[in-house]
Amino acid sequence: MERLKPYAYDWIACLLFLxxxxxxxxxxxxSLEEQGVAxxxxxxxxxxxPRMVAWLLLGLALVNGVRLAMGRGARTSPVAPTETxxxxxxxxxxxxxxxxxxxxxxxxxxxxxxxxxxLRLFGIRNSLSLCGGIAMSLVVAAVFQGLLNVVLPxxxxxxxxxx
Numbered sequence: 042m043e044r045l046k047p048y049a050y051d052w053i054a055c056l057l058f059l060x061x062x063x064x065x066x067x068x069x070x071x072s073l074e075e076q077g078v079a080x081x082x083x084x085x086x087x088x089x090x091p092r093m094v095a096w097l098l099l100g101l102a103l104v105n106g107v108r109l110a111m112g113r114g115a116r117t118s119p120v121a122p123t124e125t126x127x128x129x130x131x132x133x134x135x136x137x138x139x140x141x142x143x144x145x146x147x148x149x150x151x152x153x154x155x156x157x158x159x160l161r162l163f164g165i166r167n168s169l170s171l172c173g174g175i176a177m178s179l180v181v182a183a184v185f186q187g188l189l190n191v192v193l194p195x196x197x198x199x200x201x202x203x204x
Contacts, residue, residue: 050122050130051109057133059102062095064140069095072144072194128162135159147196152178 045053069088139155157174161167179202185191187203195201 045127048109050126051105053130054133055102055105055109057130057137058098058105060137061133061140062099062102064137065091065095065098068140068144076192132159132162135162143194143196145196147198147200148182148193149178149200149202150196150198152181 069092073088135155135158139151143151153174155174156177157170160170160173165173182193183203186193186201190204192204193201
């Protein structure tokens, strides 16, 4: 398989980072709106922080897109792609797919899969990846859902563990 040209990775990463805020805005307008947690003050509005992060990501992606369009990407940059650049693009793509799947599958089904997949991509063997993915998602859920009382997406199966 022929490797992509160095600047192609810049455009792929830019598009993935542009997709992330769009998915966040979509979820805020659909899933969080349906749950009734997308309005109000900071303590009642579960969409407030994700929207702030989405606006920041959108701004950075647009700045990067302009930089690439003006020819200031990898073609002229002293920082060339490394052997792990394709892995970074795959990981960013996994996050986009994860964000799109969470409203349907819920946190407790989608997150262990993502965590196990990421651990496997980083070279951890299958059994440890699976155990680590489940453990990490449970710890995060216990903190956010159990201690901080944050509403995590329940998906179509309405699974909740700590709330």
